[in-house]
Amino acid sequence: MMKTILIGKQYHPKISTMINVTDKKYRATPLVTFIIDRKKNKLSLIGGRNGELSVITVPLEEQAPQLKDSKWSMDAQMFNDYCQNCLDNASDDEPIVFFVDEQPNMETYIIGVTSNYSVRRWQCEEPCQEHLDHFTALEHRHFLSSSTDILKTILNQANYQRPFDSLKMNKGQNEIMVQRDNAILRFALPNNLAADIDLVVDRAGLEILENVCQHAQSDTIMVSISNEQMTVSDGQHHYSAPRQSLPNFEKKSKNNAKIEATLIVNILTLKSEIYTYKSVHQIKRNNTSLILITENEAYLSALGSTVESFQRLSTLNITASEPNLYSINLSQLLKVNIKDITAMNSVTMRILKTRDGSRKLAFYNERDNDHPYSSIPITRNRNKDDLNNMQNLLSIYKQQQQGDDVKQQDMIGFDDI
Known part of the structure; x- marks a missing residue:
């Protein structure tokens, strides 16, 4: 008897984000990885571009109790096509459904059925090592927390200053700084609003922040920054992007032209x-x-x-x-x-x-x-x-x-x- 994996409606925006950043020009076949962990009570999906991976986490109580601890990867391009079909045609409460078919020879297949009853079937392979390494590294990353409401307001104010290449906010300060055309510009925040986190982000990081804030159901947003990567989380799902070189915001811009x-x-x-x-x-x-x-x-x-x-x-x-x-x-x-x-x-x-x-x-x-x-x-x-x-x-x-x-x-x- 086949087991089922259900991706509920509340996770559909997360799936949409993942499939939109899958590397279509990647030389090797892009993969999406499933990790089922009964002890931690979660099902994790990992996918996206190299260096821009998303990790979507679904509680296991929403899944069939027969699902056992397991890890596998499968073709991301057909995963994207199938999920997009489900997203385009799902009714209000209809989940994305995958059937897990475990064969006696230890091979595992995943099956999906589209809205017009086309069958999609994946043969699972060994889990992608890059995905596993990223998943493990997240557990050891240091995250800073910011109020979702404060971050939303700051990002909305920053939108009025577009286009710009990077954005800086300082904890406790009533202003933001942006880099535009190699100049550093300062803008006051409204109503004595002050940032509650020190943060410098480029365009890619800003896009992730906006996406997470838009769909967040938690009161806080967590941000982790290293020299090479930025990761944003709502406490359940994680989105990463590579960091570009950022300007020296302490250098004052002078307009002598x-x-x-x-x-x-x-x-x-x-x-x-x-x-x-x-x-x-x-x-x-x-x-x-x-x-x-x-x-x-x-x-x-x-x-x-x-x-x-x-x-x-x-x-x-x-x-x-x-x-x-x-x-x-x-x-x-x-x-x-x-x-x-x-x-x-x-x-x-x-x-x-x-x-x-x-x-x-x-x-x-x-x-x-x-x-x-x-x-x-x-x-x-x-x-x-x-x-x-x-x-x-x-x-x-x-x-x-x-x-x-x-x-x-x-x-x-x-x-x-």
């Missing part, structure tokens, strides 16, 4: 032109984009060996100290997150010149017009060939805008560049 030009441009026009650059191999290979700024216009261009792209940026406002032509690294421009950084139809860009003479193109959203969410290096371009080429493209553009019978015109202020 001079604004050389400010552009408020239509975000759809900018995104459309950048999409073209991504799509044309010649342009990507040449890896250079040009920005021409005149008294009241701005133009974006990119060139390949036999192709050219040129577009007027629909500027809602422009302020420039003088006309200039600039060059930027195209691959760096393509990495800037233009999508979903603002609810507005426009994005603000500024060309900033620092004391050492270097320049950067900085991007801002409506939540913070003083500190950029991202920036890339930009340089003045005095190459005559590039200048002449931009003049020719601008003339073509103006002809198409004003009619072919219009004579070619010199750029406004072009001789001043």
